[in-house]
Amino acid sequence: MRISYNWLKDYINLNLAPEKLEDVLTMSGLTTESILHKSGNDCILEIEVTANRPDWLSYIGVARELSAITGNKLKVPVVPKIKPSKEKAGIKISIEEKNLCPRYTARIIKNVKIADSPDMLKKKLDAMNLRPVNNVVDITNFCLFETGEPMHAFDLDKIQGGEIIVRKARKGEKIITIDGVERTLADSMLVIADKVKAIAIAGVMGGINTEVTAATKNILLEAASFDQISVRRTARSLGISTDSSYRFERKVDINNIEHSSDRAATLIKDLARGEICNFIDIGRGAPSTKAITLRLAKLEATLGLEIPSVAVKRILNSLGLTIKRSSKKAITAQPPPFRYDLNNEIDIIEEIARIYGYNKIPNTIPNIVEQAKKIPLEVVIEKQTRTILTGLGADEIITYSLLGKNALSGLGIADNTVAEIKNPLSNEQEIMRPNLVPGMLSSMLWNINRKSKDLKLFEIGRIYLKGSEAKFSEKKHLAIGITGEKANWAEGARQCNFFDLKGMAETLLASLGITNTAFKYAANDIYSRSCSASVDIEGENIGTMGEVSRKISNNFDIKETVYFCELSLDAILKYADLEKRFSELPKYPSVHRDMSLLVPKDVLNSDLAAAVKNTAGAILKEIKLIDRYAGKQIPDGKLSLTYRLEYADPSKTLEEKDVTLVHSNILRTLEEKFGARLR
Amino acid sequence: MREELKKIETEALAEINSAGDKTSLEALRIKYLGRKGIVTDLFKKMALLSAAEKPEAGVLINAIKNTITASLDGKLGAASQAEEAKDRIDVTLPGVAGAPGKIHPITQTVNEICSVFVSLGFKIVEGPEIETEHYNFEALNIPLEHPSRDAFDTFYLKSTEKYLLRSHTSPVQARFMEKNKPPFSIIVPGRVYRPDATDASHSFMFHQIEGLVVGDSIKFSDLKGVLEIFAKQLFGKSTRMRFRPSFFPFTEPSAEVDISCILCGGQGSGTKGHSRCSLCGGKGWIEILGSGMVNPKVFKNVGYDPEKVTGFAFGMGVERIAILKYGISDIRLFFENDVRFLRQF
Structure with a gap:
């Protein structure tokens, strides 16, 4: 204000x-x-x-x-007692909706001389950014700011049928308000009407049909009380907020009505030479406020500061509260009628703290009980994930949880699983993201368009799903996306690939104590059919990984090849094991043997490795693929694979013959199972 | 004999000194120290000396051998270093380790704020973003159709029941209290949503951190003490604070908390001829959070007895804190994820 x-x-x-x-x-x-x-x-x-x-x-x-x-004295303008004229008003007031209009007053003022307001008044309205209209209208506005009571002046002669009716609007009833806009009303809205038509939207704005104009002779000055919620709903659904509706929504002092009306009438008499006639007052004032008891011990316990009882009483008095009772332990005081907000002891405590000064309250340290587990595992895992992925060169992104519907096109998401926003501000906020793909691809595009083409990005965030029966769920996911080149002057440049991404995921999962992750080919609409995998732990699917399909990249205007992976952090949380245990270092040296094989092209690495492990038994410590080659010198339909095998026995130094036996067993198995040949 | 030996030593050192490369130095090593070398020969000749002369001669010949060896080694070392130096690499070429990525500045700010409170004994708690009107409003004493809801314009979901996107992290207060008994102190980071048109200082999605401490004797002065520790840790030791009376439906008494402006130090004056500080607008203070004592009505709503427990709560916008801390000009930068932006933090 x-x-x-x-x-x-x-x-x-x-x-x-x-x-x-x-x-x-x-x-x-x-x-x-x-x-x-x-x-x-x-x-x-x-x-x-x-x-x-x-x-x-x-x-x-x-x-x-x-x-x-x-402590400076308040100077409220004194309004002289008005002697109403004996002339009958000739107007009847009826309130049909007593709940929505607990009090309605009308003052008749006759023979007003409508003119411009004096400069003094114009200046005041100007200070409030209000355009002067004429003396009568300006006075009602002036009084609104002075007293807080919104009032409205009607042209009495335009009120038809000699009656003011406070009623609900008829469905579809129309009124042109004084701002010149025709408004269609709903039957829940409260209006002021005469016998024939609505003449004002109660507490919101008057109608043009009864507006005070230069031709006006006699006026009806309304000062009333309207229900907060009713005014709020009406103003909101009509999309208007006026100085009047703003105040009624928040509550106007019902006991101040008469004073405000008197003040306005006196000014109209003085400035527009009107004759004040009778005053009709229908309804009731508010019951007197309830006295509240403040316990001084409670005051001190709440604030952490002892305020002397004398000071407390002084503050209460200064705020217009009347002290009813007072003892060493408690003070009972009655709030003034305009303080609708003071109902409980805590309200009184706040008033005392506020006036005494928050800055006089000391700073203390509470006795905080240490929580058993201050940082939940979930938070630890997220932190670790960020540490590992940034260590691997990826930048963390945060993208919007809300998306446009078109962002999901081609992702194979069923419509009925998507949570939709009822009141989006734009078409970019229509739905909640069901996965992290659109956010990742949009961020990539933003960067590619700005010449940052070599990207490794990740996001940790929730996805939102709609289940049956309108139940929604939120799950925490991790997305990693890479695109562009890996390049340095020493090793040259190459396009990043699926295995760069897979390596990041494997490193991350291993660092979280998850070593039994399985990657399997699985077709998925997000990815190209040639490069699409599911990620499983102990048979549970925890996510997908692959090369983003051309169709989807095109939807996001990305020409570059993007590798993307989305994993469920909730699932990772389930399998993560951050417990550290020491195991004795081997006492005997291990033996390394390489094995170069020619295998049919369609044999999977994971099948070969599993067969090797099975055959070798406990003696095999590690199997590592160190070379993979197809091309010159390799027959069509075949692949050359070189594995490095590490053998060790915790109880003795391995002898040549032990290793040779196992090694040749492995070879035999691979020959039988996969048609592999030693190169 | 002594002179003869001296002469051999002098000659050898002179020859070593004038030798230019590794090959001639190797030749000299053979000439003097080889199997048929001059010094080796001297040892052989020693056999002919009398028993009385032998010890002295042995010492002298050994000394010559050591001197020549040291000289040769020194010269050879220098020669091979000189050869290596011809192949020296350009050490100014860039290193080949990839640069590490960066944690998003919002995450960094959340972590920093949370770690201050965790060190004070707070526990990190999270809650759902899709909420009900009950938890977002009613449980927090924000009545339906009351102007106090104006500050909380809200996204609703299409649904038969009234689900919404939480407009603040405070619903987690009510959820946590329903399931836990005091005393406790929690800190709640998370995303919140308000249908605000997006511009440089508004975003329809942002992050908040909520704090709640409940016990049998928690006081307003405790709120002040805890927040002072927080402000000083986050913004520096010289940071001053002030608590202004305010209104939030879920706390009473309520306070907004200002810190002395981090740009002008609370002076309010601007730099380079500007009369007012560009950050605080000349006030010397910047608002960083809202706080207060938990309203007894909120306690009643979750089944606590307000005569037995008291508590304080506070909440702050993470983007605002990050903007202040890093001097960021536009809130949209946080969600564009331009790597040129992200890599600055």
């Missing part, structure tokens, strides 16, 4: 410069966002009023707070 420094001075003696005022307000909860210096020695403070303090949404409200903080 804007507060003019000069205008504020009408209600309190201010001996604070604007900058000091800014500080005082900010430190008491009225955060001042900015100060704008204006001509004529005025300045505008833009203050942020929190949702719990509608009583601050007026000059008097802010002055009242300042008075509590500074």
Whole structure:
């Protein structure tokens, strides 16, 4: 809300410069966002009023707070007692919706002279960024800012049938509001109507049909109380927010209605020479506020500071609370009627802390009980994953969880498993990501377009799935993507490939204590049919890996070959083993033997290695592929593979004959099973 | 004999000294120390000497042998170094180890913040991003259709029931309290969502870190003490703080926390002729988080007795902290994942 420094001075003696005022307000909860210096020695403070303090949404409200903080006297304008004329109003008020309009007052003012407002008034409206209209309208606006009570003036002679009816709108009922927009109303909205038509949207905006114009002679001044939720719903669904609706949503002081109406009527009498006629007041005021008991021990226990009872009472008094009872242990006080937010002891504690000053409360260290497991395994695994992958040269990315629907095209995701957003702001937020593919490919494209073509990226993030019966689930995944060249001046350049990616995944899994990972060919729509694998641990599928299919790369405008892998971190968590155990170092040397084989092309490395291990038994410590070759000197349909085998026996030094026997057994098995030949 | 020996030594050293390369040095080694070499010969001749002369001669000949050997070794070493030097490599060529990748600056910031609290005894806890209205709002004392919801515009999911994307990490407070008994202290990092139009300072997705401490005697002064440790560890020892009264439905009393501006040090003045600091706008303070004592209504909602337990909670935006810490100009940079950006951290 804007507060003019000069205008504020009408209600309190201010001996604070604007900058000091800014500080005082900010430190008491009225955060001042900015100060704008204006001509004529005025300045505008833009203050942020929190949702719990509608009583601050007026000059008097802010002055009242300042008075509590500074002790300076509040100067509320005195409104002389109005003697209503004896003339009958000739108008009837009926409230059909008492819950939505607990109180409605109408004041008849006759023979007004509509004219421009005096400069003094225009200047005040200008400070609020409001365009002056005419004296009557300007006065209602002025009073809204002064008292916080939104009021509306109708042209009495345009009200048909001699009746004001507060009712719900008829479905599809139309009204042109004073901003010139025709609005179609829903039957849940509250309107002010005459016998024939709606003349205002209650608490939101008046209608053009009863607007006060230069031709207006007699007016009906409305000051009323409307239900917070009703006004909020109506304003929101019509897409408007006015100074009036803003205040009603937050709650307007129902007991302030009469004073505000009197104030406006007096000004209209003074500035527009109107004759104040009768005042109709239907409904009720609010019951008096409930007294609240504050235990001084609770105050101290909450704040960690003992505030003397005298100081507590002084603060309560300054905020307008009436002390009802007071003992050594407790003080009972009744909040003023405008403080709807004070209902419980904790509300009172906050008020005392706020006015006493948060900065007077000491800093202490709580007795925090150490948690048994401060860092859950999940967090440890993620941390380790980041350490390993960055060590392998990959950069971590964070991509949006929300995507456009088209990002899933071709990924083979069933529509009914995708979580959709009901109210996206743009077509890039229509769904929640069911996997990490689109985020990875979009990030790659962004970089490729900026000439960063050699990329190793990874993301740790959740994916979101919709199950049957509208249940949603979230799972943590890891994605790794690589593209471009591996190049250095010493070894030259080559395109990165599937095995670079597989190596990263294997290194990662091994570092998490997972050594029995199996990679198997498995067709998947994400990948090219020539390079597509499933990743399994102990028979459970934990993810996929492969070369991203041309069709999908094309969808993302990527011409480069991309290798991608997505693994379930939840599954990895299940198999990870970070326990470290020592095993005795071998006492006897191991023996290395190489074995060069010619095998048919379609024989899988994993099958060969498994057969070797099976045949060799415990004596074989390790088998490693050290060369793979097809081409010159190798017959068509064959491959040359060289394995390095490491043999060791923990109980003795291996003898030549032991190794030779096993080695030739292995060879025989491979010949029989796979048609392998020694080269 | 002594003179004869001296003469052999002098001649040998002179020859070694004037030899230019490895080959001539090898030839000299044969000439003097070889099987038929001059010095070897001297040892043979020693046999002819009397028993009285032998020891002295032995010492002298050995000394000559050592001197010549040392001279030859020294010269040979220098010669082979000179030869190696002809093949010297360009040590200024770049190393071939690949550069390590970088952890995303948001993750780094989350880790840094969490580690401060973990060192204070907090436990890291996570919660779902797809939430119900109950946990996101009602359990936290944010009533339906109340203006206090204005700060929490929310994405909803298409569903028969009302599911939404959490607009803050606070729902985890309620979820954790329902399942655990105090005392405890937790720190909750995570993604949150608000349908804000994206620009340099707004993003519809961002990260928050939430803290919650509940026990039988947790006080507002404890909140101040803990957050002071945090601010000083993250922003430096000279950081000052202030607590401003504010309003959050789930805490009371509530406070927004400012730190002295990290650019101007709280002076408010700008550099290079600018009258106001570009970061704090001249105020000298920058807001970093919201906090407060847990509202008794929140305790009641999760089945705690507010007469028996008290607690404090705080929450901060990770992107905001990272932007302040690293001086980043645009929040969108975090999600574009440009490697030229990522590799700066």
